[in-house]
Amino acid sequence: xxxxxxxxxxxxxxxxxxxxxxxxxxxxxxxxxxxxxIAVAVVGLLVPAIAGVNVWNDIHAxxxxxxxxxxxxxxxxxxxxxxxxxxxxxxxxxSSADYASRFQPFQAEFYGLLLxxxxxxxLLPAAGDLITVYISLELASLPVIALAAYEKMRLKSTxxxxxxxxxxxxSSAVLLYGFAFLYGATGTLRLISFDPADPAIGHMLINGxxxxxxxxxxxxxxVVLATAGFxxxxxxxxxxxxxxxxxxxxxxxxxxxxxxASKAAAFAVVLRLFYAGLDPAAADWSxxxxxxxxxxxxxxxxVAIAQTNVKRLLGYSAIAQAGYMxxxxxxxxxxxxxxxxxIESVLFYLGGYxxxxxxxxxxxxxxxxxxxxxxxxGLAGLGKRAPILAVLLAxxxxxxxxxxxxxxxxxKLFLFNAAxxxxxxxxxxxxxxxSVVSAYYYVGVVRVMYLRESDNPARITVPPYAWAAxxxxxxxILVLGLWPGGLLEVARQAALDLL
Amino acid sequence: MLERLLxxxxxxFCIGLYGALSRRHVIAVLISVEIMFNAVNIALVAFxxxxxxxxxxATGEVTAVAESTVLAGQSFAVFVIVxxxxxxxxxxxLVIAMLRxxxxxxxxxxxxxxx
Numbered sequence: 001x002x003x004x005x006x007x008x009x010x011x012x013x014x015x016x017x018x019x020x021x022x023x024x025x026x027x028x029x030x031x032x033x034x035x036x037x038i039a040v041a042v043v044g045l046l047v048p049a050i051a052g053v054n055v056w057n058d059i060h061a062x063x064x065x066x067x068x069x070x071x072x073x074x075x076x077x078x079x080x081x082x083x084x085x086x087x088x089x090x091x092x093x094x095s096s097a098d099y100a101s102r103f104q105p106f107q108a109e110f111y112g113l114l115l116x117x118x119x120x121x122x123l124l125p126a127a128g129d130l131i132t133v134y135i136s137l138e139l140a141s142l143p144v145i146a147l148a149a150y151e152k153m154r155l156k157s158t159x160x161x162x163x164x165x166x167x168x169x170x171s172s173a174v175l176l177y178g179f180a181f182l183y184g185a186t187g188t189l190r191l192i193s194f195d196p197a198d199p200a201i202g203h204m205l206i207n208g209x210x211x212x213x214x215x216x217x218x219x220x221x222x223v224v225l226a227t228a229g230f231x232x233x234x235x236x237x238x239x240x241x242x243x244x245x246x247x248x249x250x251x252x253x254x255x256x257x258x259x260x261a262s263k264a265a266a267f268a269v270v271l272r273l274f275y276a277g278l279d280p281a282a283a284d285w286s287x288x289x290x291x292x293x294x295x296x297x298x299x300x301x302x303v304a305i306a307q308t309n310v311k312r313l314l315g316y317s318a319i320a321q322a323g324y325m326x327x328x329x330x331x332x333x334x335x336x337x338x339x340x341x342x343i344e345s346v347l348f349y350l351g352g353y354x355x356x357x358x359x360x361x362x363x364x365x366x367x368x369x370x371x372x373x374x375x376x377x378g379l380a381g382l383g384k385r386a387p388i389l390a391v392l393l394a395x396x397x398x399x400x401x402x403x404x405x406x407x408x409x410x411x412k413l414f415l416f417n418a419a420x421x422x423x424x425x426x427x428x429x430x431x432x433x434x435s436v437v438s439a440y441y442y443v444g445v446v447r448v449m450y451l452r453e454s455d456n457p458a459r460i461t462v463p464p465y466a467w468a469a470x471x472x473x474x475x476x477i478l479v480l481g482l483w484p485g486g487l488l489e490v491a492r493q494a495a496l497d498l499l
Numbered sequence: 500m501l502e503r504l505l506x507x508x509x510x511x512f513c514i515g516l517y518g519a520l521s522r523r524h525v526i527a528v529l530i531s532v533e534i535m536f537n538a539v540n541i542a543l544v545a546f547x548x549x550x551x552x553x554x555x556x557a558t559g560e561v562t563a564v565a566e567s568t569v570l571a572g573q574s575f576a577v578f579v580i581v582x583x584x585x586x587x588x589x590x591x592x593l594v595i596a597m598l599r600x601x602x603x604x605x606x607x608x609x610x611x612x613x614x
Binding site for chain 1: 536
């Protein structure tokens, strides 16, 4: 097993991203003007993106390929998430340049750590065995621990870092223990294999004992522990405790990154593990995820109602949104003409969710940067003080509620449709009821912005590059909501790779 | 023998989990997490030693691919050791940052945001 040019070609986006991270950190040492460093980081993201397009062209022509002796599986599913991560990162850099100026003189390291973490997020959806899953997961989350504690003179920030560190370490240990049992039960660490002489976990589960869930006690222990470990990354109830605390305490760009990019990659690896790796036991885990989805969205929505801090509110909102997306994960139908509906709806919703959540976080970043107040009351009178920001935040929050013509409405429609397609009408009903509950707190924020007067009449100014990022995300909310066809087709092609 | 090793690993894992959730000192929490990782390592190495790799069961003969999977569990354990060390290094850095800002490394005092 030698490393060939083909292997390097297939991971060229990640290699170039890591190179960019090193370049950004090194440039900072020799260049005084920090604006140039940020410009290099943003424009430099085009390089891995172009490499990604190259790989996509190749994969599209020749089909799925594996690299490093099967450790990485490069298919359209993985590439969908690579492009999503790169897009989120570029928008995040643009909008956080202002915020990050407070990190002087460690601004470039902030971008460097985000880039390193994204390399992990890009490898995660392509993982072909459990070792790669674990290594990419840690590559993605270790820099985030440092990033969460980045404002080290602010107590809440170190506290957020500490909480993320301890819970992330415990959840990795639980995840690993689950992996150990999956390995013990099947004798292999492979998730996906195209070589019959080297079977994957799924192949070894086909002749399971039908009287035990998941076809065997060791497999069951493994799957439950692994689900618990991933549940932490997905902020799935009952492993959601860290989410609001870390979102509130961490710097806002880091919270946005965790809420969007990190969560998308976690969904990617869960889809890969369960749909491609554990599909012989699908009847059992599909029910498990359905129950978890119902509990997660209900807990997230109900607790969000009582929140007074807007970042914390978005934390609970992220829990609830994870619940909606788990509906798509649970909607497994095996084979058939509509078998890809569940995965497809999750992929589509992740794209729309990225647009909506980033818009919300960017607006809040712009406001708190000027006012330093991240309570919901602090948004009072925003309709007059910053009319455009208020409209954008309202658009994002109405999107997260699921009101047409936003992408949130279309996305939820597809998710619940997938649930009905998988004979889980009850789950779709729970989802719709939850959307109604969520309207209460999302619209509550909008009400404060427009109907409450503020005693602070100062207008809020936003730098032009942050406007650019906001324009892209806000346009995506509406465009994807009105014309979902394009992204949906891409998501469908990506989803077919897992079946 | 596999059973005994797995029981040892399960006991260690539970000790580590209990410690990670109940200890108040950050360093003690980090040590407990380390115990959990090592419990996992014991399980991985034990499975690697006593479970027949899937590639042998699939074909029933010793192929080059099958031979390359014999030590899969042990190599996983090596990766776990390395990453756990990185995690603890980061943890200690955070402990120092905490000490500088608030002069205490008690996790129960890290509760500014609890409500």
